[in-house]
Amino acid sequence: MDDLSLSPEPETPAGPHCINCDQTISAESRFCNHCGFAQPDHNAISNDEKLIAIKQIALFFLIDTVICCLATFIDFFKTLTWSVTIDITMAVSAVTFFLYNWQSTKVLLKWPGFSVIKLIAFCAVAAVGSIIVSFLVRWLNQSLFSKEFSYYSFYARHHYGEALMIFFVAVMPALFEELGFRGFLLQKLLQVADKKQAIFISAFMFAIMHISFISLFWLIPFGLLLAYVRVKENTIWYGVFIHFCFNFTSCLSEIYRLHHIYHY
C-alpha cells in the first residue's frame, strides 16, 4: 500500500534532472541515483571565496574597531568637530563596504512585503525596549560602577544640542550601522556560515564594537533581533526603523530626565 503512494508521478516534467544522464532525480539529491554523477550546487561558494569574504569582514571590523577605540579613549578626539568627523568616517566606511559588494547587497535596499502594522509593532517594541534598557543601564551603572553617565551632557554645551544629539545618536547610527552591520557584514557572513551562525557573529561583533562593557547584556540581544529581522524580511529597512526608534526613545528620555529632574 505504501508502494502505491511512493511510486513516481509521471506528471512532473519540470522536476530536476541529472545533468549527466538526464533522468529525473529528487530535488534534494546531491548525486544522481541512476548514474552516480555529482549534481552541481548552485548556491555553493568555494572555500577560497569564503576565506576572501572572511578577510573582508575582518578588515571592516578592524577599521571600525580602531575608529571606535580612538573616539572612546583618546581625549583629543572628544570635541564636537572630531566626534562629527569620526561619525562621518564610520559612515563612509560602512557605505564603501556596502557599495563594494553592491551585487549582493543591493537587494537589501528593496522593501518586499512592506507592512505598516509590522513596522508600527516593531517601532513600539523598540521604544518600550529602549525605556527598559535605559532604566537597567542606569541602575547597573550606579550599583556596579557607582557612576552616572550621560551622552547629552556632551552635546548640551553646544547650540542646538538636542537636535545635534538626535541627529548623531539616533539618525546616523540607525542608518549607517544598519548599512554596515546588517547590510554588508551580515550579507558577507551568510556566504560563509549558515543563518544561525551568521546572525550570532554579526550580533556579537555589533555588540563588542560599541566598547561599552555594561551595554553588552542588551546589545547582543538587540543585535540578534536586528539580524534576525533582517534575515527573515530580507530588507534592512525594518532594522533602520527599529534602531532609530530605540535610540530616539533613549535620547528623548535622556533630555526629559535632564530637563525635569536636574533642571539643566
Add this chain to the structure above:
Amino acid sequence: MDATVNQINERKFCTACYTQVDQEDQFCNSCGYPLKGTEQEQERFMSVRNVKEIDLVEANIKIKRASYALYFIAGATVLMGLIMYGSSKTVEVKNDLLLINIILAAIYAGLGLWCRSKPLAAIISGASLYALVLILNAIVSPLTIVSGIIFKIFIIGYFIRGIKSAVEAEKLKKELNIG
C-alpha cells in the same frame, strides 16, 4: 511480490553514509556511494571517503587548538584581572577591573566550549573580541603591543588556522553527508 517480504526489504540504508535509500537506486543520492556497483568500485569509493574523513579529523584538531587558545586567553584574562586587582590602589578601580576581566574571561571560555558544536561562529567571535581587546590596549597604552608578543602571535595564528579549518570541516561534513 509478497507484501510481507516487501515490507522487510523496504528500508535500505547506504553503507557509506547510512542515509535511507530506495531499493532500485544505483547510487546513494546523498553521498554518491555505488550501491549496486562492483566490489572494486565500492572499495575505491570508500578509500576516497576515508581520505576525506582523515582531512576532517585534522581539521577538527586545528579547531580544538583554537578552542584551547580561547581557554588560554580566558585564564590569562583572569590572571591579569587578579594582578591588576592586587596592584592598583583605588578600591573602586580595582573592583571594576576585576569584574570586567572575569566577565571577559567567562565570554572567552563560553566561546571555547561552543567550539564543539559551532566552531566557525565561536572562533570568529572569539578572535574579534581578542582583536578588539588588543587594539583597545594598544590605543590606551601603546607599549602593551610588545608585551607577550610571542603569545599573541601564536594565539592569532591558532585562530586563523581554526577559522580556515572550520570552513574546511563544514565543507567536508557536507561532502561526507555527516553531522
